Amino acid sequence: MGQRGYATTHLALGDGDNCKGWLVGEPNKGLSYMFQLMNEARIGVGQTAASVAMAAYQASLQYASERPQGRLVSEKDPLKPPTLIINHPDVQRMLLTQKAITEGALSLAMECNLLYDLAHSTEGEQQHQSWLLLEILTPIVKTYSSEQGSRSAALAIQTLGGYGFTTDFPVQQYYRDLRIMSLYEGTTGIQSLDLLGRKVSMEKGKALQALFAVIEETVNKASVYSSLASFARTLEEEVKRIHAVLAHVGKLASSGELDRSLSDATVFMEMMSYTVIAWQWLKQSVTAQTKLQSGDYSMQMKEFYEGKIHTMKFFFRYELPHAEACAKTILDPEFLTNVKKRELFA
Ligand SMILES: Cc1cc2nc3c(=O)[nH]c(=O)nc-3n(C[C@H](O)[C@H](O)[C@H](O)COP(=O)(O)OP(=O)(O)OC[C@H]3O[C@@H](n4cnc5c(N)ncnc54)[C@H](O)[C@@H]3O)c2cc1C
Numbered sequence: 001m002g003q004r005g006y007a008t009t010h011l012a013l014g015d016g017d018n019c020k021g022w023l024v025g026e027p028n029k030g031l032s033y034m035f036q037l038m039n040e041a042r043i044g045v046g047q048t049a050a051s052v053a054m055a056a057y058q059a060s061l062q063y064a065s066e067r068p069q070g071r072l073v074s075e076k077d078p079l080k081p082p083t084l085i086i087n088h089p090d091v092q093r094m095l096l097t098q099k100a101i102t103e104g105a106l107s108l109a110m111e112c113n114l115l116y117d118l119a120h121s122t123e124g125e126q127q128h129q130s131w132l133l134l135e136i137l138t139p140i141v142k143t144y145s146s147e148q149g150s151r152s153a154a155l156a157i158q159t160l161g162g163y164g165f166t167t168d169f170p171v172q173q174y175y176r177d178l179r180i181m182s183l184y185e186g187t188t189g190i191q192s193l194d195l196l197g198r199k200v201s202m203e204k205g206k207a208l209q210a211l212f213a214v215i216e217e218t219v220n221k222a223s224v225y226s227s228l229a230s231f232a233r234t235l236e237e238e239v240k241r242i243h244a245v246l247a248h249v250g251k252l253a254s255s256g257e258l259d260r261s262l263s264d265a266t267v268f269m270e271m272m273s274y275t276v277i278a279w280q281w282l283k284q285s286v287t288a289q290t291k292l293q294s295g296d297y298s299m300q301m302k303e304f305y306e307g308k309i310h311t312m313k314f315f316f317r318y319e320l321p322h323a324e325a326c327a328k329t330i331l332d333p334e335f336l337t338n339v340k341k342r343e344l345f346a
Contacts, residue, residue: 001176039138041185043112046141049181050105053149056156056174057098063160063169064091085159093318094155099307100315101152104277105145107284112141129210136199136207137276139191144273146181147188153178192265195272200246208246211276212239218283225289227309231282231316238275238320241327245271248331263337264330271326278320281312 013019025033064086071083085091115137118130153175157164164171182188200208215235222232245268252261288305291297297305339345 001179003177003180004173038185039134040116042138042142042191043109043116045181045185046105046112046143046145047109049142049145049149049178050102050109052174052178052181053098053145053152054102054106056153056171056178057095057102059169059171059174060098060156060159060164061086061095063163064095067160069161091159094159096311096314097318098152098155098159099311100281100319101148101277103284103308103311104280104315105141105149107280108137108141108277109145111280112137132203132207132210133214135202136195136211139186139195139199140269140273140276142185143182143188143191143269144277146178147270148273150175150178150182188269189266192269193262196249196265196268197262215239215275215279218279218286221286222282225286225293228282228285228289231285231312234316234320235275235278235282238278238323241323242272242275245327245330259338260335263335267326267329271323271330274320274323274326278315281315285309285312 065084067085068082069085070088071080072087075083086095112134115130115134119127119134122130153171156171157175160169160171163169166172186194216239219232219236222228222235249261249268252258285308288308292302292305292309
């Protein structure tokens, strides 16, 4: 699909049969050493995916604000000039979806960067908790940003209509650049196996507990505001849903059905991602609401804070409900992805 503007190098070693290898560190520890590098790379990919998707969003927002086409269905006068496409509810749905995904992903990337700094600059319990949280959030930031970032850039193309498909506008290039992000540094399938097979149970579930603890902290802060309380309750329900799904997966694993227990790891990843990004949106909204109630803001910042709360509402209405559908899929007793007869795919 083309990865432009990159300096990509293919290293070929040992062509002259004169290769020498040095063991770095202790024998049989290579995988854990490799993960030190990989984790940083995965957060980097998540952050890059969020940034490219943001560029696509900004380009489509500008286009929608300049392009006149059609009239609102409520406008019956054919002599009136066409309206800007940003005024059509369906275009607003596409723009708000992009804003909800890109700012949600960027917010999670910032959270991970903060945790990375804390895990490297603090000591004792705080260092350990930061590291645990970073461990569980790393596959999520990599996967959510790349998968949903691609979807977001596809919506940027859709917002421009036919022009979005052409090289006259940049959104098609953003889409192609984004598509690689869910493949390299570990495909989505591999990230999901890491999340469900390793991170959820690491240190007897301590990373997951650390995550639920910070989500609860945000839920408690949001519950104080009447405008945010119902969203806090919704998020609490989603956390309960994750518990129910994990109890089901745990039962499968303990009864020896290992393949089955991890077969829907990617669906679980999707479910967790919606919940984690909902947490990020609620967290941003608590800050925005606090600022709005303080009265200490410029007109531009007032709109910025209101935009945050509006997008949080949009995320909870249009995106988060998918988590329930994921749970339904995972909890279904029939194992559909265990096809032994190749003919069934024909
Ligand atoms: C543009 C580009 C740049 C790249 N740059 C680099 C680079 O700089 N350095 C480098 O080392 N690599 C690089 N790669 C390679 C990249 O990391 C791999 O392509 C990627 O990790 C996927 O591995 P694979 O291609 O072998 O796919 P496979 O491992 O064959 O995967 C194919 C499919 O099978 C699934 N799958 C595989 N194993 C399992 C499993 N155990 N359980 C469930 N599902 C599974 C995967 O999720 C995927 O959907 C680059 C790739 C591209 C396209």
